[in-house]
Amino acid sequence: xxxxxNILKVTSSPHIRTSETTAKIMWMVSLCLLPxxxxxxxxxxxxxxxxxxxxxxxxxxxxxxxxxxxxxxQTLSDGSAVLTGLLLAYNLPPEAPLWMVCxxxxxxxVFGKMVFGGLGFNIFNPALIxxxxxxxxxxxxxxxxxxxxxxxxxxxxxPLAVLKDxxxxxxxxxxxxxxxxxxxxxxxxIRGGCIGEACVLAxxxxxxxxxxxxxxxWHTPVGFIGTVALLTWAFGGxxxxxxxxxxxVLSGGLILGAFFMATDYVTGPITKKGKLIFGxxxxxxxxxxxxxxxxxxxxxxxxxxxxxxxxxxxRFVKPRRFGEKR
Amino acid sequence: MSLSFSGGKHIPGYKHLTQDLPVVTMxxxxxxxxxxxxxxxxxxxxxxxxxxKVKVGTKIGSSDKLISSTVHSSVSGEIKAIADYNHxxxxxxxxxxxxxDGKDELDASIKLRGSVSPLGKEELLKxxxxxxxxxxxxxxxxxxxxxxxxxxxxxxxxxAAECEPYLTCDYRxxxxxxxxxxxxxxxxxxxxxxxxxxxxxxxxxxxxISVLRNKIIAKSYSIKVQPLKTKYPQGAEKQLIKxxxxxxxxxxxxxxxxxxxxxxxxxxxxLYEAVYLGKPLYERxxxxxxxxxxxxxxxxxxxxxxxxxxxEFCHGTSTxxxxxxxxxxxxxxxxxxxxxxxxxxxxxxxxxxxxxAPDYKEGPCIRCGRCVDICPVGMLPFALSMCAESKMLxxxxxxxxxxxxxxxxxxxICPARRRILESIRLIKAVAK
Numbered sequence: 230x231x232x233x234x235n236i237l238k239v240t241s242s243p244h245i246r247t248s249e250t251t252a253k254i255m256w257m258v259s260l261c262l263l264p265x266x267x268x269x270x271x272x273x274x275x276x277x278x279x280x281x282x283x284x285x286x287x288x289x290x291x292x293x294x295x296x297x298x299x300x301x302x303q304t305l306s307d308g309s310a311v312l313t314g315l316l317l318a319y320n321l322p323p324e325a326p327l328w329m330v331c332x333x334x335x336x337x338x339v340f341g342k343m344v345f346g347g348l349g350f351n352i353f354n355p356a357l358i359x360x361x362x363x364x365x366x367x368x369x370x371x372x373x374x375x376x377x378x379x380x381x382x383x384x385x386x387x388p389l390a391v392l393k394d395x396x397x398x399x400x401x402x403x404x405x406x407x408x409x410x411x412x413x414x415x416x417x418x419i420r421g422g423c424i425g426e427a428c429v430l431a432x433x434x435x436x437x438x439x440x441x442x443x444x445x446x447w448h449t450p451v452g453f454i455g456t457v458a459l460l461t462w463a464f465g466g467x468x469x470x471x472x473x474x475x476x477x478v479l480s481g482g483l484i485l486g487a488f489f490m491a492t493d494y495v496t497g498p499i500t501k502k503g504k505l506i507f508g509x510x511x512x513x514x515x516x517x518x519x520x521x522x523x524x525x526x527x528x529x530x531x532x533x534x535x536x537x538x539x540x541x542x543x544r545f546v547k548p549r550r551f552g553e554k555r
Numbered sequence: 556m557s558l559s560f561s562g563g564k565h566i567p568g569y570k571h572l573t574q575d576l577p578v579v580t581m582x583x584x585x586x587x588x589x590x591x592x593x594x595x596x597x598x599x600x601x602x603x604x605x606x607x608k609v610k611v612g613t614k615i616g617s618s619d620k621l622i623s624s625t626v627h628s629s630v631s632g633e634i635k636a637i638a639d640y641n642h643x644x645x646x647x648x649x650x651x652x653x654x655x656d657g658k659d660e661l662d663a664s665i666k667l668r669g670s671v672s673p674l675g676k677e678e679l680l681k682x683x684x685x686x687x688x689x690x691x692x693x694x695x696x697x698x699x700x701x702x703x704x705x706x707x708x709x710x711x712x713x714x715a716a717e718c719e720p721y722l723t724c725d726y727r728x729x730x731x732x733x734x735x736x737x738x739x740x741x742x743x744x745x746x747x748x749x750x751x752x753x754x755x756x757x758x759x760x761x762x763x764i765s766v767l768r769n770k771i772i773a774k775s776y777s778i779k780v781q782p783l784k785t786k787y788p789q790g791a792e793k794q795l796i797k798x799x800x801x802x803x804x805x806x807x808x809x810x811x812x813x814x815x816x817x818x819x820x821x822x823x824x825x826l827y828e829a830v831y832l833g834k835p836l837y838e839r840x841x842x843x844x845x846x847x848x849x850x851x852x853x854x855x856x857x858x859x860x861x862x863x864x865x866x867e868f869c870h871g872t873s874t875x876x877x878x879x880x881x882x883x884x885x886x887x888x889x890x891x892x893x894x895x896x897x898x899x900x901x902x903x904x905x906x907x908x909x910x911x912a913p914d915y916k917e918g919p920c921i922r923c924g925r926c927v928d929i930c931p932v933g934m935l936p937f938a939l940s941m942c943a944e945s946k947m948l949x950x951x952x953x954x955x956x957x958x959x960x961x962x963x964x965x966x967x968i969c970p971a972r973r974r975i976l977e978s979i980r981l982i983k984a985v986a987k
Contacts, residue, residue: 238878239891241977243963244905244912245720245884247566249970251918307918349919349971446924494923499937501928550958551793551932552805 251348254444255308259315261435262489266319268418268428273323273375277424281318283327287334288314295343309348313337316356319425319485320529321363322373329367333359353536354496357529364529374421387421388480390525396465415479426485436488445492448501452508453487453515454478460516483515486528496536503539503546510535557758559784560797562931563964566720566787566885568759572844572851573723578731580855581868583630583655587859588640588896589615590650594689595696596622601651607634612662612835614685615651624697625687628662629837629857630655641895643862643881643888650896653859665833671742679746679830686829687836687899692790692819693882695900698826701818702746704811711747712799713740713754715763715820716783716790719883722903724840725820727853729756729763732824733770739827740778743818750777753799754820757789758782787885788962792817794931806932806958821902841865841897845906847872856897862904863893877909885963918971926965926975932958936965936975943978951982959983 270278292310296303304310317337321330337359345351364371374387388410410420418428426432439445458474465472477483482490491497491511498507511531518527549555592598599616609615609628616626632655642648668674674682684699692714717725729736744752756764767780781799783789793804795817802813810817821840828834837858844851849870856865862879866872880887881901897904926936935954942951959979966976 237876237889237891237893238912238914239889240878241974241980242880242887242889242961243885243967243976244878244880244887244889244907245566245967246915246972247968247970249968250972251921251970254921254923254970347919349921494921497922499922499924499927499935501924504924547935548927548930548933550806550934550955551797552803552808553933 251309252307255312257442258439258444258489259308259312261438262312262315262319262425264435265418265425265428265431265485266315268431269323269424272418272427273424277323279327280321280323280325280330280424281315283330284318284321284334285311285314287331288317288338291335291338292343295339299343301347304347307348309342310338313342313355313359316425316490317359320356320360320423320482322371322375323424324373324375326370329363329370332366333363336362349495351495352539353533354490354493357490357533360529361533387525388415388476389519392465392476392480393519393525396520410476410480412475412479415476420480422480423482423485426482429479429484432484432488436484439488445488446501446504448504449491449497449508449511450487452505453491453511454483456509456512457483457516460512461520464516464520477519481519481526482528486532487511490528491532491535496539498539498542498546500543500546500548503542506542506546507535507539510538557782557784558798559786559789560794560931562929562933563786563788563794564929564968565785566967568720568785569844569846570721570723570726570759572721572846573842573853574726576723576727576851576853578727578840578853578855581857581860581865583611583657583659583857584860584864585655586635587629587653587655587857588650588861589626589629589653589859590640590642590645590648590896590898591616591626592642592645592648593626593695593858593898593900594624595694596620596624596700598649599623599626601637603634603637603651605634605636608632609634609653610660610662612665612837614664614835622697622700624689624699625685625835626651626858627687627835627837628653629859631658631660632656641892643890643895643898643901665835668831668833671830674830676746676748679742682830683746683826685835686825688822688825688829689836689899690819691821691825691839691899691902693886693900693902695898698818698822701816702743704816706811707814708747708811708816709749709814710751710753710800710816711740711743711749712795712815712817713752713820713823714790714792714795714817715754715756715760716795717760718757718785718787718790719885719887719903720787721844721905722842722883723844724842724853724902726760726763728821728824728840729760730766733766735827736820736824737767737770737774737776737778738831739823739825741776742826742830743823747816749816752777753779753781755781755783755789755795755799757785759785787964788931788960791931791960791962793960806955836899839897839899839901841901842903843869844903845872845876845908846911847874847876847908848906849873858899859896861893862890862895862897865897865904866893866906872906872908874908874910876906878907878912880905880907885967886961915972915974917973920971920973923970925968925970929964929968931962931964932960934958936979937973939982940973940975940978943981948982948985952986956982956986
């Protein structure tokens with residue numbers, strides 16, 4: 230043949246792909262989370278921003294170092310380390326010291342993800358591993374809450390701590406400590422709490438967008454929040470079925486956890502039905518911890534505990550084989 | 556209302572490139588390469604030799620095996636050689652290479668049938684086999700075998716979903732030859748002896764739906780046209796049956812076990828031509844397309860025309876071709892050369908540039924579940940992909956790799972760009 234040979238590529242079908250990529254999903258979720266944190270910076274002060282930056286930068290550096298030491302291809306561009314850093318920051322008090330934040334990020338990336346083989350192979354939600362490690366190591370620093378009061382910021386218990394106190398009847402807090410939050414305050418993030426969980430409105434808008442883009446499915450959050458609401462209504466009041474559900478649902482890390490942490494692809498079940506079961510399990514554990522456990526908040530622990538059940542759920546909840554009898 | 560199946564996804568169709576372009580007949584090329592295996596089943600034997608003269612429609616190969624089909628010359632001229640040649644499916648295969656004399660003389664056997672109605676089932680089946688009719692949707696399964704199901708069936712489905720992106724050959728014939736198609740369908744009805752006949756068309760092809768419906772009403776045929784949701788893989792046989800009849804054909808079983816025979820709409824047209832016009836299957840409609848192609852087209856081409864001739868006829872490409880695919884981008888076969896002939900199963904020739912078909916970099920599975928949600932047969936594609944990656948081929952058996960219909964939607968949707976279908980094919984091949 231005298232004609233110049235044009236080398237054609239031969240691969241297995243299909244020959245076209247969707248435009249969605251892992252990196253696009255990770256960066257998009259990070260971007261969606263950003264407004265909630267920025268509201269917290271406005272409410273709690275500039276230190277919250279330093280916490281966010283410290284968490285992201287140290288997570289990224291840790292991942293870079295892990296890949297470098299293991300002589301593996303750098304994976305920073307997939308965006309998952311940055312997302313982990315951001316989520317960790319969102320689970321820390323606004324006044325958290327930066328050195329502690331960096332330790333949290335390091336633990337999250339190394340022990341939450343890289344030791345398992347990197348993205349896709351981890352069992353637990355990395356950001357929550359970081360948070361729980363810090364909770365166990367620095368309990369005092371991790372529970373020092375500020376509450377925006379007018380233009381000042383003062384230390385005060387979180388709404389959930391107050392609720393727990395009232396529920397248990399222990400009266401740790403004097404009436405002077407207790408601030409009565411309106412639903413509006415809770416939605417806008419004018420209350421004590423972690424950086425990312427405060428502004429529920431921003432989180433809900435972001436969640437709606439992710440649901441619309443089908444980046445997350447409704448099954449986990451609906452199962453999670455629905456179960457918490459139902460159980461709190463049933464058992465959270467002075468008598469059965471008298472519990473308030475607005476404050477428990479809008480406070481603490483429930484919205485952040487249900488839409489952004491429990492929906493983590495890697496550590497949750499693969500099927501939609503499995504995701505619903507996972508969400509219900511999270512809701513159950515969260516409520517048990519909140520009402521009868523030792524902590525005022527149980528979202529982190531519930532997700533981590535359910536992470537361990539994920540393989541079991543996947544084993545039993547499988548899609549129906551086409552052609553198989555119903 | 557449009558019917559559908561569970562799973563699958565609407566994917567960009569790129570059909571606008573050719574959907575409004577009427578079929579153009581391409582003149583017979585100077586040389587055709589006619590493989591003796593163009594169908595599922597036994598390779599044909601030829602009684603001809605080098606130097607023999609043939610005409611358009613002269614039988615050049617046949618087989619006495621049941622699952623096989625006859626092949627015919629598509630030009631008049633002289634046999635240049637009988638030798639191995641590039642084959643779009645098999646890589647290389649024995650082919651009859653014919654030099655055209657440019658006269659396009661028809662074989663004496665090709666003549667109009669004055670009357671078709673006296674023909675009985677057996678006579679019609681003989682015509683189907685002798686005319687070399689195979690499924691024109693792509694799989695090229697011999698039609699006479701499909702039309703003699705071992706169990707009684709109650710429904711004939713005409714597959715006009717054309718769910719593969721880019722392809723428009725079925726759409727065009729429905730617009731241009733509705734009467735002939737309906738006559739072909741009535742022949743199928745006679746052979747199969749069924750009453751329930753449904754034509755399934757995706758609901759983005761509204762014009763085809765209305766053209767067929769109007770003709771059916773005008774002729775008062777008892778054929779139903781059923782719009783289907785525009786969703787890939789709507790035209791996969793089992794998904795089509797599920798959508799229209801809500802019957803499921805289990806893995807490893809054929810449609811007749813659910814009482815159905817599915818025939819591609821192009822095959823119905825070929826059947827009409829064979830029976831009414833006495834014309835064997837020596838040409839077909841091919842969608843030659845791609846964004847980098849200067850003039851995409853729906854071409855009526857002789858079997859055995861080289862892909863390079865088709866691309867040249869469409870004025871070549873504006874950017875260098877990176878991939879040339881026989882069929883559509885989802886299930887089509889990438890070709891290593893354009894010096895490859897059109898066969899009966901060639902529904903399209905798609906040219907993709909480097910930008911459209913880059914080397915996708917595979918990442919780790921992030922367990923997002925998209926492949927599981929979308930799989931039309933309820934598999935766990937990600938699990939098979941992980942098994943293949945870890946070389947755990949025996950463990951893969953528990954995930955039913957044989958259920959896979961190889962539609963490729965899992966691989967299309969994967970954000971980690973994992974070559975899931977390739978893994979499943981590997982697992983299937985090793986398990987053999």
